[in-house]
Each structure stands twice: as structure tokens, then as C-alpha cells.
Amino acid sequence: DAKTTQPNSMESNEEEPVHLPCNHSTISGTDYIHWYRQLPSQGPEYVIHGLTSNVNNRMASLAIAEDRKSSTLILHRATLRDAAVYYCILRGGGDAGNMLTFGGGTRLMVKP
């Protein structure tokens, strides 16, 4: 399975943008890039996903490198509520595509 690499932790100031990187150099052509986050003492929640093009939704933006070997989750204005562990996950097709393989993720700390 293609693996992802993320920094263990990052720190941000409230109301500033945050760029969370993810490396996935062995990504296959059919793998989608998903991001989930886990707030303290809660289950993970879906944030965003993409294949090749950059994506925006109400929670965040996803910037995907042209060679697809890396991606960046962008929180445009971090709030205290965004403090969480962010997971970058690759998902393929078929039954395997419904499985989520979590790595260690990036713990985002937001300072007031």
C-alpha cells in the first residue's frame, strides 16, 4: 500500500493560515488523497479529498502537486477549534478503497 509521511506536529497562531504537508511519493494513478482530522476525545471526521486538481470546501483547501507525490492541506484562518490531529490517507479502488489506513498524522496546535 502506498504510504504517507507527515510531520509529527505543527504550531500555528489563531486566525493565521496553516499549511499541513503530506508526502506520498509511491502514490498510484488511481489513489485519491483524503484528509481526516480528529479533535480531542472524538472520532475522526472527514475534511476533504482530491485526485489531481486542487479542491476547496467550507472547511479547507487541498493543494496537490503536479506530480502528485505530495499535497498540502490549507486551513485559511486557524481557530482554536482546529486544534486536532490531521491524517493524510491514500485510498484506492475496489473494496480496498473503502478502507482507511491511518498513519501517525500531524498534531496541530493553535495558539491564541
Next chain:
Amino acid sequence: NAGVTQTPKFRVLKTGQSMTLLCAQDMNHEYMYWYRQDPGMGLRLIHYSVGEGTTAKGEVPDGYNVSRLKKQNFLLGLESAAPSQTSVYFCASSLSPPGPLNEQFFGPGTRLTVL
């Protein structure tokens, strides 16, 4: 619309005791999953189900059994609990057909301690 709910929220067991964790979803999802999360780590898949009456093994199935008698419920059983099963257990569900676009919805978790 409650989403995914889990019962109980907390439980303490002694080694060798048995228990069942209940997961329920009201979104009419075909797929359901059980994960465990150990301190400081990501989630690992224990078992999953692709529909009523079906179950399959995930990454770490040993010591656990599951049943999916009703579409909305997915039960995780520990027949003889061990301290190594101390963890937080999360249930999730998603739509079918399977594929990389289907978002998984997670429950709030069950914190289990085995003494």
C-alpha cells in the same frame, strides 16, 4: 439524525472477562467498521462488514469477533479480555458501492480498560 452511536462510552474489565460493544447507525449505510486506537497512534482496522450478515477481518482481528445481524448495528465482542486490548474503540460507517470517494462517518468512541 444521530449518525453513528456507540455503547458504552467507558468500560473497565478484568482480564478474562467478556463484553460486547454496540455500534448503531441511522444513515442506512451498507459498510460498517471497527477500529482501535492506542495512545499516540493512528486507528487500526479490526473487522469490517460490507452488508447485513457479512463480516471480514481487518488489520488486527485477533481476540475479537463481530456480528452484523441487522443493517444498522455492528457488534464487536471480546470473549476473553486481555490488558493488550486496552484501547479506544471507534465504529464507522459508509455508503456503498465501495470506492475512494465514500466518506466514513465515525462514532464518538468507547474507552476500554482491561486490568
